[in-house]
Amino acid sequence: MPKELRIPKVLTALPAPVRWLAVPVALACAVVLLIGSWSSADPKVEVPRPSGRAADHCRALAAALPHELLGHARHDPSPASPYVAAWGDSPRLVLRCGIDRPEELDGEHATDWSPTVDDVTWWSQKLSDGGYRFVTTMRAAYVEVTVPAGAAQNPFDPAAALSDLVKANIPG
Structure with a gap:
């Protein structure tokens, strides 16, 4: 029943x-x-659109990028692009290759701290959220590494860790 x-x-x-x-x-x-x-809570990453030789160099860099960076696993944003890579979840480190030359390089920030590691010069910019943005200078393609606050013990470490790969794939 x-x-x-x-x-x-x-x-x-x-x-x-x-x-x-x-x-x-x-x-x-x-x-x-x-x-x-x-759904991902990560902000949308703008995908660069390099052309010509810059695009070729960026694709070569993308093929050489590691699956882990400073203990952070690689989790690229969707849709996949050879011009964008990301490590970690929240916050995450983001590399964009083939970006346009930053306007700030001509402005008041042009003289900001620009360390050189293994013959790769990284122009740096402190972001409003406490993180940093690093952009290569004097290379065949501009490479940007964004390091949000808390993503690395030293904000410059991710850019420094990628210097050898940038040097090997993006001619100066």
């Missing part, structure tokens, strides 16, 4: 149309929350 279905008192106090919709609405909300939790 089948058991009788018991409806909670809270639902029986509601009008019939509301009772009929309560379960489907609750299920729909659960599905929306579940799908929302799958």
Whole structure:
């Protein structure tokens, strides 16, 4: 003998149309929350569009990039591009190759700290969120490494760790 279905008192106090919709609405909300939790909270990364030799150099750099950088696993943004790579989740380190020459290189920030590591000069810029942006100078393609606050013990470490690969793939 089948058991009788018991409806909670809270639902029986509601009008019939509301009772009929309560379960489907609750299920729909659960599905929306579940799908929302799958989406990435990372901000969209603008994909550079280099051309000619710069694009060739950037593709060569992309093929040489490591699967792990300073203990951070590689998780490239979607859709995949040979001009963008990322390591870590939140915050994440982002490399973009073939960017346009930053306007700041001609402005008041042109004299900001620009260390050279293994013959690769990195112009640096402190970001408003406490992170840093490093851009190679005097290379056949501009390479940008963004290091959000907290992504590395020393903000310059990711750029320094990538210097040999940049030097080998992006001629100066």
